[in-house]
Amino acid sequence: MIIADRKPxxxxxxxxxxxxxxxxxxxxxxxxxxxxxxxxxVEILAATLRIARKKEGRPLEVAQRVLERQCDPxxxxxxxxxxxxxxxxxxxxxxxxxxxxxEAYPSQRFYPAVNTRFMGGAVxxxxxxxxxxxxxxxxxxxxxxxxxxxxxxxxxLHGPCGGSAGGKCEVSAEIECxxxxxxxxxxxxxxxxxxxxxxxxxxxxxxxxxxxxxxxxEELVK
Amino acid sequence: xxxxGLKAGSNLEKVLRAGHFAFTGExxxxxxxxxxxxxxxxxxxxxxxxxxxxxxxxxAVVRLSSLASSALMAADGIEPNFQMVCRDRNRLAxxxxxxxxxxxxxxxxxxxxGDHQHFGNHPQxxxxxxxxxxxxxxxxxxxxxxxKFPNGxxxxxxxxxxxxxxxxxxxxxxxxxxxRLANKIDAGADFIQTQCIYNMERFRxxxxxxxxxxxxxxxxxxxxxxxxxxARMAKYxxxxxxxxxxxxxxxxxxxxxxxGQQGEEGIRFAIEQIQEFKQMPGxxxxxxxxxxxxxxxxxxxxxxxMLPRPEV
Numbered sequence: 001m002i003i004a005d006r007k008p009x010x011x012x013x014x015x016x017x018x019x020x021x022x023x024x025x026x027x028x029x030x031x032x033x034x035x036x037x038x039x040x041x042v043e044i045l046a047a048t049l050r051i052a053r054k055k056e057g058r059p060l061e062v063a064q065r066v067l068e069r070q071c072d073p074x075x076x077x078x079x080x081x082x083x084x085x086x087x088x089x090x091x092x093x094x095x096x097x098x099x100x101x102x103e104a105y106p107s108q109r110f111y112p113a114v115n116t117r118f119m120g121g122a123v124x125x126x127x128x129x130x131x132x133x134x135x136x137x138x139x140x141x142x143x144x145x146x147x148x149x150x151x152x153x154x155x156x157l158h159g160p161c162g163g164s165a166g167g168k169c170e171v172s173a174e175i176e177c178x179x180x181x182x183x184x185x186x187x188x189x190x191x192x193x194x195x196x197x198x199x200x201x202x203x204x205x206x207x208x209x210x211x212x213x214x215x216x217x218e219e220l221v222k
Numbered sequence: 223x224x225x226x227g228l229k230a231g232s233n234l235e236k237v238l239r240a241g242h243f244a245f246t247g248e249x250x251x252x253x254x255x256x257x258x259x260x261x262x263x264x265x266x267x268x269x270x271x272x273x274x275x276x277x278x279x280x281x282a283v284v285r286l287s288s289l290a291s292s293a294l295m296a297a298d299g300i301e302p303n304f305q306m307v308c309r310d311r312n313r314l315a316x317x318x319x320x321x322x323x324x325x326x327x328x329x330x331x332x333x334x335x336g337d338h339q340h341f342g343n344h345p346q347x348x349x350x351x352x353x354x355x356x357x358x359x360x361x362x363x364x365x366x367x368x369x370k371f372p373n374g375x376x377x378x379x380x381x382x383x384x385x386x387x388x389x390x391x392x393x394x395x396x397x398x399x400x401x402r403l404a405n406k407i408d409a410g411a412d413f414i415q416t417q418c419i420y421n422m423e424r425f426r427x428x429x430x431x432x433x434x435x436x437x438x439x440x441x442x443x444x445x446x447x448x449x450x451x452x453a454r455m456a457k458y459x460x461x462x463x464x465x466x467x468x469x470x471x472x473x474x475x476x477x478x479x480x481x482g483q484q485g486e487e488g489i490r491f492a493i494e495q496i497q498e499f500k501q502m503p504g505x506x507x508x509x510x511x512x513x514x515x516x517x518x519x520x521x522x523x524x525x526x527x528m529l530p531r532p533e534v
Contacts, residue, residue: 156355
């Protein structure tokens, strides 16, 4: 899923500085699962914003709503009747949300309340890690189920660089060297030969380098 | 390959081809366009080494470009070994600079992944890593030997470059390092310069493997030496430079030398290393990386018996 982090309160307050009323819109998709933009987080942020602005002596009226998803136009319909009744709309969805909202309701201003970080999953309660870089040409099977494009700091395709030490990446002791893991797994399982294969330069056209991407499923297009 | 059997015809290639024990040095370009400073540094190496590595924004700190510095050096009669990292250029810029390097008289090139920009003075930068060091080696080889770009187009005058690569025998996972070296040789490396060696025992074992696997026959392996300036430097490298193995015994030896004598002790250790490398099976030469100590290189070369350099 898409993992996001809440923006610092100060940044959100700055965004809505000149607003007297806002609509805070959560999403029941990924951001609910990663505990950043679902019903609970919408309620917390709404209350926090009200209190902060009350303290400043400039009360902020905060209405709240949680949509089924913000990445699908049909689910944006519930806002049609009152989206323009507020000075701004703040989305707690990933970066897709405020954009779909802006496209659906061009006359309103939409602000992001979260920073969209990466595609990943929970490795323990409260900790999420990146697993996919969305390069558009999956080769995970070549690396025993561990993606070096997303998980090596240099996206290397031929093993660990000289900075790999003790299973950690040269960038930080907080980052595991995924090549250390791939190599150990291959060697332990007698697949050293896989690591002797030369892999040609990657074709990045399927990634963001080919320009903004689009996926068309002909059988679904009416 | 040309009629004389040389791939690039660089001095380094000729020295190795003639069977001499090679000796390369290193020069880090200045943090600015100070050509005089660059000259002052490389002048210490004139006639003392067979080629001088010119680092490419090493440790991700912005410096005078390795291409420009290498070209200035070549024009001034000192043979550069132009370093190129995958961090800062995509394949278009790389190929263009490879051609440019040859056009400017550069005949050796070292293909590296590059330190992550996180270490440097512009950690906010976006990195490139369009291709990795293995693919860079293969790219230079293809352009040189096939005279073709990866898209199949003809190269109008292929650049004849002697292709170098790096190897860190001390990086993890250790047991894979020899295979990574083998892969670089298979990809097209003509010579290898290793990471700074301090743990001689581990390096001996590494070279033993390299010889057993026939790697030293296929490719010239130059052992990396960086003289320690002090026990403090040794401790810093042991603790903070990832993939570096500095044995405690060496730190103690430097400390034991006492104040004011640690640099000399570091040089003595480096000279002992060079003497051993001369005898070590599979080692074709030494790459001396005297970091910000270029002026001490002539003395080290003299004392290690590396002078005069062969005229080939």
